[in-house]
Amino acid sequence: MMAGLRRVGLRARSWLGRARRGLVRRAHRSHPLAMILLLLFTVAICVLSWALPAYIPTSALIIPLLLGGLLLRFRQMLVVTLVALVLGAYVVSGRAAGLPKVGFVVVLGLAAWIVLAGSKVRSRLGVSGTRGESMLIDLRDLLTAQGDLPDLPPDWLAESAIRSAGQSKFSGDFVVAATRGDDQVEVALVDVSGKGIDAGTRALLLAGAFGGLLGVVPVADFLPAANQYLRRQDWDDDFATVVHVAVNLSTGEFELRTAGHPPAIQFDAWSGRWATRDSDGPLLGLLESPEFQVNKGQLKSGDALFLYSDGMVETPIRDIGRGTDRLAGHAERLVSQGFKGAAAELVREIGGPGDDSAIVVIHRRAALTESAPPPVPVAKPAPRHRRRRRRAALGRTS
Known part of the structure; x- marks a missing residue:
């Protein structure tokens, strides 16, 4: 529906x-x-x-x-x-x-x-x-549409939210997503150097390029191909950080790679604990042939994976480690609602006002495979006149 x-x-x-x-x-x-x-x-x-x-x-x-x-x-x-x-x-x-x-x-x-x-x-x-204004509106709509996550099976939930620094409509953070067949989804969260409108033009260019690569090149080749494209632009002092994940929707297994990006965090529904998912990889655009390590894992029933930009966890007075703990603490309160609406709420609550903030939430909904146990019968108290007879009988025997 x-x-x-x-x-x-x-x-x-x-x-x-x-x-x-x-x-x-x-x-x-x-x-x-x-x-x-x-x-x-x-x-x-x-x-x-x-x-x-x-x-x-x-x-x-x-x-x-x-x-x-x-x-x-x-x-x-x-x-x-x-x-x-x-x-x-x-x-x-x-x-x-x-x-x-x-x-x-x-x-x-x-x-x-x-x-x-x-x-x-x-x-x-x-x-x-009005041609200039209409062109900017079309570019803004294009950047927003790139972040629309594809429809997933009913037992999966995927959400994303982006807020630009200064409440601008253009952001240096963007999300691209694509599906491979019916059983795999790929998501990449990119943070371009700069913030707000200053980074918005580069983000528009990279969003189109990275969106064309995602789902077309092999999963392991996405970050190297994106790095080559960024180096061809020959921008001065410009770089980008990326976190890229490919999730198998049938088994829940995923491959996660980062390029100078904050680590993802995973919620384990069985233990109720949070764990970081990091992998080694340099910033995009700096090296000619970088190597990106892979971090493999699995999302079981009830688990969730959070991808986020540094604007969600880092401030001038707080490092990434403390910011990640703060993010996990706020996300802990959303477990009871199945993480529905978690992306927008987290960006609104803890996103830094001075930097672009973006987050992606991928949640495997808990499946009810077992029926509820039958109710345990509860003994009803005996009527009052029976209790009186028992007391009298006990008095006679004593």
């Missing part, structure tokens, strides 16, 4: 996204028409302001300037701005001596300069109007 609702929601979001992008593309193709309409709108405002100054103020010329900044290219916006300034100055020049003239022209010119400056920046980036 929930899986069906989720698929319907994803289809609806995809349809809305396509519809929005279609409207934006049609708006972009109509730049000349938009310029003509805005010029007519500017002339109409000036005529009405000349004829009805008490009802239509000349300051309404700000409206076509703002609309032009959203819809037009820089040169077209320059034409609309010049027309608005000339006509606006002509209209106010015919006013009575007591009405403001120079101040209006100065304010209108300042507003036009601000709008033109924004349009010039967008034209230097190769985008115009």
Whole structure:
């Protein structure tokens, strides 16, 4: 039921996204028409302001300037701005001596300069109007969609949550996931150097590349291939840390590898204890041919595996070891609810506000294989008159 609702929601979001992008593309193709309409709108405002100054103020010329900044290219916006300034100055020049003239022209010119400056920046980036904003929205949605974990069998639960530093929509932490057939899932949590918007552009590039590698190359070759790709970018002082896990959904066996990343932690439902799962591996992008050790284990019924970034456990006053203990302590309280909603709650509670925070929770739900034992019969107390007879009989025998 929930899986069906989720698929319907994803289809609806995809349809809305396509519809929005279609409207934006049609708006972009109509730049000349938009310029003509805005010029007519500017002339109409000036005529009405000349004829009805008490009802239509000349300051309404700000409206076509703002609309032009959203819809037009820089040169077209320059034409609309010049027309608005000339006509606006002509209209106010015919006013009575007591009405403001120079101040209006100065304010209108300042507003036009601000709008033109924004349009010039967008034209230097190769985008115009709302095209830049729509591109950023698409990139943000792409980064968010990369972190959507695939649907797993009913006896498995997988969740992820990411929070960027400063509550930005772009984060240097991201998650990619893929399935191999019906019985294996791969998840990689990546932490790019930097944080927030500064690391968001590199995270977008790496998310697409790593998402294409995951599930295609052999499990043991994912980190070496990702390292080669990162080195080809030739970025200065840029690196990334990764924790990568492949889980067999039939047996619960997993292979975990890290590249300079904090160790994963595993919850053992049988003993109720937490244990770290670490493996040796250098940061991605530093060495030509690094070696990544594997840590093998198994998730039995009720067990859970947590992957997380350093923003969840490390602060200037707390090292990773103490932070990992704190994370396990908070996660301990979520065992009773089967770790449902654990990823979002842990990021909200202990994620560091000054650094990007991300976590992935993989839980193998406990299976009820045995029926509950029959209730033990409880002897009912004898009626009060029988107890009296027994006491009397005991008195006679004594």
